[in-house]
Amino acid sequence: MKQYLVIGLGSFGTNVAKTLYEAGEEVIGIDADENIVQEIINSEHLENAFSLDATDEIQLKRLDIQAFDIVFVCIGAVEPSMLITLNLRELGAKKIIVKAGNTKHRKLLEKIGVDQVIYPEEYMGKRTALMAMEPNMIEHLRFSQDFLLAEIKAPYEFWDKNFIEAEIRKYYNINVVGIKKPDGRFLANPRATTVIEKDDILIVITDAKTANQMSNILKKEFKED
Numbered sequence: 274m275k276q277y278l279v280i281g282l283g284s285f286g287t288n289v290a291k292t293l294y295e296a297g298e299e300v301i302g303i304d305a306d307e308n309i310v311q312e313i314i315n316s317e318h319l320e321n322a323f324s325l326d327a328t329d330e331i332q333l334k335r336l337d338i339q340a341f342d343i344v345f346v347c348i349g350a351v352e353p354s355m356l357i358t359l360n361l362r363e364l365g366a367k368k369i370i371v372k373a374g375n376t377k378h379r380k381l382l383e384k385i386g387v388d389q390v391i392y393p394e395e396y397m398g399k400r401t402a403l404m405a406m407e408p409n410m411i412e413h414l415r416f417s418q419d420f421l422l423a424e425i426k427a428p429y430e431f432w433d434k435n436f437i438e439a440e441i442r443k444y445y446n447i448n449v450v451g452i453k454k455p456d457g458r459f460l461a462n463p464r465a466t467t468v469i470e471k472d473d474i475l476i477v478i479t480d481a482k483t484a485n486q487m488s489n490i491l492k493k494e495f496k497e498d
Contacts, residue, residue, distance in 0.1 A: 286347030349374030
């Protein structure tokens with residue numbers, strides 16, 4: 274099992290950490306604000322979270338950075354984000370994924386050679402275009418070459434079945450971490466008894482091979498319809 278570190282527990286960082294945590298992954302979240310950390314722990318969005326100023330290399334050394342497979346830097350402000358990223362590189366982080374607050378921030382991150390830059394505005398533009406071209410499966414975030422978070426339209430094989438009956442993990446190697454319902458509701462970490470409906474959108478974590486197979490199944494299904 275891979276280990277993840279999420280630095281910065283604002284809205285974006287909390288959602289990254291929560292998604293990994295609900296998928297059963299080992300994840301630690303840190304933030305300089307003790308109140309934010311306590312709120313996340315109280316809400317049970319994350320089990321392992323604590324207050325630490327990652328712009329301070331001495332404090333960051335308290336963590337075994339090289340033990341984490343991926344480190345997310347989820348801070349939009351340019352200066353602290355750059356300092357944290359440079360600290361991580363000095364401490365030998367294996368892979369760093371950084372959220373950029375603006376285009377200038379993104380360019381600076383690219384110049385220092387981070388592994389992946391996530392720019393929300395650019396991402397939403399791409400996502401809108403992808404939804405128009407390929408509405409059946411949208412990739413949200415690729416954690417590594419073989420591991421991604423995506424949303425898919427529920428295939429007809431799953432309709433009117435709960436997760437026990439559909440046996441999704443057994444036959445498809447997919448972990449469903451959320452469901453978008455047709456009426457706009459979102460069900461996080463659905464239970465085994467939750468029934469999958471025709472127009473549900475499944476938020477899944479899976480490997481790239483399975484995602485491609487599922488995409489082909491969906492294309493075939495909707496083409497036949």
